[in-house]
Amino acid sequence: MRVRETQSPAMLRLSRLAGLTATDLALLEPGMLTGHLARSRREILREGEEITGAQIIVSGWAVRARLLADGRRQFLSFLLPGDLIGHCRHSRPLAVSTIVALTDVRLCAAPAPSTSASLAEAYAVSQALDEAYLLSHITRLGRLNAQERIGDLMLEFHERLTLAGLVTHNGFEMPLTQEALGDALGLTSVHINRMLQLMRREGDLTLKGGRLILSDPPVLARKVGRAPIHVTANPPQAEA
């Protein structure tokens, strides 16, 4: 199953998760073109609302967040191109977190999994990955120090965006403000700032104008103690 050059990042990701057929791609393609747009900072889904239908992130970044009564907030996970929203298997599900667009986000309806077994498999693998990354996030917050948290999160982005074909020479668009990074990593933006400077000085990364470059991902991974993530015994086609 060769992946075509012309595929969008979202389709590339999904097809890599479960080896989608040409038929599956044909199912996905129309939605990719017709989906709707959520402007930056808009809520895509609000905690406690009933979930209506599953969607796919076509482009842009969004975030799942919990908002505390006193104004504190915590980012739970990031949603990148090819990620799924609102897949539930029980009746009348409620959203357990709010989803906010961090950039302009293009969304489309996800074809029902019942239409294709391989598509259903891709959804299931995607969801398993979601959960694995949630668990990593817990470990990050519970046991890593500030510098390790930042490095670990950047490596997660690198890994996930690579799957969607959005990484070149270890560099990729990373549209998060330092305050957003703080909300994700349980730190203040002030401290994020200082640690980023330190990591730049130590040669771990470059971050300028919304573009992040990791100097040497494997070295950074060793430095922050990051282990690779696997959810399937059949590994997805590795990035070229």
Add this chain to the structure above:
Amino acid sequence: MRVRETQSPAMLRLSRLAGLTATDLALLEPGMLTGHLARSRREILREGEEITGAQIIVSGWAVRARLLADGRRQFLSFLLPGDLIGHCRHSRPLAVSTIVALTDVRLCAAPAPSTSASLAEAYAVSQALDEAYLLSHITRLGRLNAQERIGDLMLEFHERLTLAGLVTHNGFEMPLTQEALGDALGLTSVHINRMLQLMRREGDLTLKGGRLILSDPPVLARKVGRAPIHVTANPPQAEA
């Protein structure tokens, strides 16, 4: 659907999640009696292993954990009576975390969801709850201070054990050592100890001989800023 007095905590929990029928209960009951035992401190599942079959915790406490290369470890979530292990919807799934018994744990095989729609619904709701608690755990670690973390976790136990009928007069068995609490909450056992003493002095709780009593759950919930958790628009039958 009246719940019988004789039900085990595990069955009580599952039947409350989706209003199980007598047929479902009959499906579950044999397993509850024949399941096998995992001794305290034993691994029930190891990260990276292939998952074989779904199981139900009949009694006892277990924990999902990530172990870091340098010996640090982080508890991801607790598994209490009636909780499910190893439900996956994609082919050849791998365990993304290690599961360790914290007490002696009785386990049984979970009947296949295909045998009953209401049972499948109970599994799905259970899994949605799992995820909701994972998200709460992230918020706990990212945004709460030590005292809030402890209070919030104890309220989670209170809530979940109530569903299984294991709480009387706001008191329940809580077999975690202070070191285990530290591993769950991203704190050292020394600090857990000091904060527990503080909370005892402030009249929030009593903890002695493995039994925890919350003086006033709603008051504590307000104090630590805890919001209730809902995953379904049809609320489960509330505890009597």
Add this chain to the structure above:
DNA sequence: CGCCTTGTTGAGCCCTTTCAAAGGATGTGG
């Protein structure tokens, strides 16, 4: 050009950790 968001910097404080040691429980074997 001026506004508004984002990034940068400093000083002091506070929550949590570290390191060490002692005290209580609990269980096992003699």
Add this chain to the structure above:
DNA sequence: CCACATCCTTTGAAAGGGCTCAACAAGGCG
């Protein structure tokens, strides 16, 4: 029933990592 080992809890003193509260610089953008 005591001796002993092991695990768990408790306590103290000192250090450190990250926070707070400013204030200011630097970019985008209309």
